[in-house]
Amino acid sequence: MNDPIKSILVVGGGTAGWMAAAALAKVLGDGCAIRLVESEEIGTVGVGEATVPHLSLFNRLLEIDEAEFVRQTQGTFKLGIQFNDWSRPGESYIHGFGTIGHDIAMQPFHQFWLKARKLGFADDIGAYSLNTLAASHGRFMTSASDAPANSPLANIAYAYHFDAGLYARYLRGYAEKRGVQRTEGKIAHTVLRPDDGFVESVVLESGERLQADLFIDCSGFRGLLIEQTLHAGYEDWTHWLPCDRALAVACEKVGPPTPYTRSTARKAGWQWRIPLQHRTGNGYVYASAHLSDDEAAASLLANLDGKALGDPRPLRFVTGRRKRSWSRNVVALGLASGFMEPLESTSIFMIQSGISRLLSLFPRRDCSQVLQDRFNRESAWEAERIRDFLILHYHVNQREGDPFWQQCREMAIPDSLRENIALFHDTGSFFRDGNEMFGLVSWVQVMLGQGIMPERYHTLVDQMPEQDLRHFMQSVRNVVESCVEAMPPHEAFIARHCAA
Numbered sequence: 001m002n003d004p005i006k007s008i009l010v011v012g013g014g015t016a017g018w019m020a021a022a023a024l025a026k027v028l029g030d031g032c033a034i035r036l037v038e039s040e041e042i043g044t045v046g047v048g049e050a051t052v053p054h055l056s057l058f059n060r061l062l063e064i065d066e067a068e069f070v071r072q073t074q075g076t077f078k079l080g081i082q083f084n085d086w087s088r089p090g091e092s093y094i095h096g097f098g099t100i101g102h103d104i105a106m107q108p109f110h111q112f113w114l115k116a117r118k119l120g121f122a123d124d125i126g127a128y129s130l131n132t133l134a135a136s137h138g139r140f141m142t143s144a145s146d147a148p149a150n151s152p153l154a155n156i157a158y159a160y161h162f163d164a165g166l167y168a169r170y171l172r173g174y175a176e177k178r179g180v181q182r183t184e185g186k187i188a189h190t191v192l193r194p195d196d197g198f199v200e201s202v203v204l205e206s207g208e209r210l211q212a213d214l215f216i217d218c219s220g221f222r223g224l225l226i227e228q229t230l231h232a233g234y235e236d237w238t239h240w241l242p243c244d245r246a247l248a249v250a251c252e253k254v255g256p257p258t259p260y261t262r263s264t265a266r267k268a269g270w271q272w273r274i275p276l277q278h279r280t281g282n283g284y285v286y287a288s289a290h291l292s293d294d295e296a297a298a299s300l301l302a303n304l305d306g307k308a309l310g311d312p313r314p315l316r317f318v319t320g321r322r323k324r325s326w327s328r329n330v331v332a333l334g335l336a337s338g339f340m341e342p343l344e345s346t347s348i349f350m351i352q353s354g355i356s357r358l359l360s361l362f363p364r365r366d367c368s369q370v371l372q373d374r375f376n377r378e379s380a381w382e383a384e385r386i387r388d389f390l391i392l393h394y395h396v397n398q399r400e401g402d403p404f405w406q407q408c409r410e411m412a413i414p415d416s417l418r419e420n421i422a423l424f425h426d427t428g429s430f431f432r433d434g435n436e437m438f439g440l441v442s443w444v445q446v447m448l449g450q451g452i453m454p455e456r457y458h459t460l461v462d463q464m465p466e467q468d469l470r471h472f473m474q475s476v477r478n479v480v481e482s483c484v485e486a487m488p489p490h491e492a493f494i495a496r497h498c499a500a
């Protein structure tokens with residue numbers, strides 16, 4: 001039991017399965033036999049096309065060539081998310097990645113902005129963010145290696161949009177080249193070791209038996225091993241995030257792809273729009289208690305840029321997290337480990353962080369309890385912090401007339417979120433909890449965008465004379481504007497570097 005892991009079976013070939021197989025093959029090399037089993041008949045969830053900037057770290061681990069990756073997945077670039085009608089109809093803001101302005105003497109830029117706004121000479125906060133301004137002008141480029149280190153162009157934060165099917169196919173090619181064996185087939189049942197209850201093997205409908213030391217459950221919502229076999233339990237968060245269904249449909253692309261994801265609030269949820277090179281992905285995430293499937297489909301189809309490329313595909317989910325994502329010799333990743341709606345494109349990030357957590361705590365054959373406990377504790381904490389950030393978008397709204405939005409406004413929220421809102425409302429302060437996924441700039445943009453305006457700014461800001469503050473605000477604006485002018489249109493950047 002103290003021996004090293006010699007064989008791993010990845011159960012499932014969606015985004016989670018192939019990300020796990022690719023990363024494990026790269027890191028573990030020849031020392032461990034990796035097999036992936038998937039069923040074409042069952043298929044994958046087929047969505048999950050918007051990401052966050054962290055994915056570039058995963059690509060770096062895999063030593064993936066970015067231009068090739070974007071080309072192969074019909075990808076585009078993403079500078080942030082535009083939220084339309086969320087605080088109230090007609091209002092719009094962008095949650096841009098990266099920084100806003102620049103900080104002075106440990107004070108974040110938005111504190112200076114709050115004072116300038118009070119004095120009447122600040123523009124919208126987005127005017128001081130390269131990502132937000134570039135996104136709204138449809139411009140994009142990757143960081144310029146020849147830009148001065150203090151230029152915003154030297155360090156541009158961005159993510160990707162891609163075709164989920166092509167992404168899994170791309171990673172499959174990568175993993176198979178590094179020795180991962182793929183088995184096509186449907187798992188019929190699982191065999192446990194009688195002495196310790198560890199999974200010994202899975203048996204396919206064909207009768208073939210697949211054994212391994214460690215199992216990675218990437219079987220999607222069903223959680224074939226982690227739940228159906230090991231009954232790890234599920235914490236349901238529907239009372240905080242009441243959307244439980246989605247309809248997804250692609251449509252024809254009209255016009256150049258925007259360098260951002262769009263999220264538009266609707267009667268009982270929201271609609272996403274994800275621009276790719278060859279098509280645009282769309283979906284309506286909604287609460288079935290407030291909207292029928294037919295109404296959701298009609299609303300979705302009435303709000304597409306171009307002709308729908310098929311019928312809307314229904315998806316059902318229960319928001320929450322698996323109580324133990326690692327149990328015995330099974331580690332669940334992806335939808336098998338829990339689900340939060342794609343409002344901030346966090347699921348693929350959580351697969352990535354699950355993989356890196358597993359690699360940091362990589363076990364021997366006994367999968368010692370202390371490793372499992374730490375993995376589960378870290379996973380729970382990460383999910384709870386993201387959960388709070390998502391609830392924020394729903395809870396702080398001033399949309400009148402829709403019972404769904406009223407319910408979100410009036411619902412009790414977690415204490416951790418209530419404290420964050422109260423602190424920001426008082427002095428515009430935010431305290432990042434350890435290494436939580438979303439940092440100050442994200443929280444500030446969403447809190448302001450949703451309509452929370454702090455009553456005061458940080459007292460230290462008054463150390464800067466008003467004239468200097470005017471000059472500072474204007475110079476940040478000028479720098480951001482001139483940088484955006486220097487950036488090419490998003491479509492031109494793709495055509496030049498990574499057109500499919």
Ligand SMILES: Cc1cc2nc3c(=O)[nH]c(=O)nc-3n(C[C@H](O)[C@H](O)[C@H](O)COP(=O)(O)OP(=O)(O)OC[C@H]3O[C@@H](n4cnc5c(N)ncnc54)[C@H](O)[C@@H]3O)c2cc1C
Nearest residue numbers: 012013014015016044045048050187220334335342347348
């Ligand atoms: C509406 C919606 C929108 C989303 N949008 C985003 C987004 O924009 N950004 C983001 O980061 N995430 C998003 N996600 C989440 C994202 O889609 C998933 O995290 C990602 O696709 C990973 O899915 P998966 O691989 O865990 O599961 P799946 O894609 O469901 O794959 C499960 C795999 O298990 C296999 N399998 C299951 N049972 C068996 C069996 N008995 N035998 C053999 N094989 C089996 C299946 O064949 C399949 O290969 C979204 C999710 C939903 C529901």
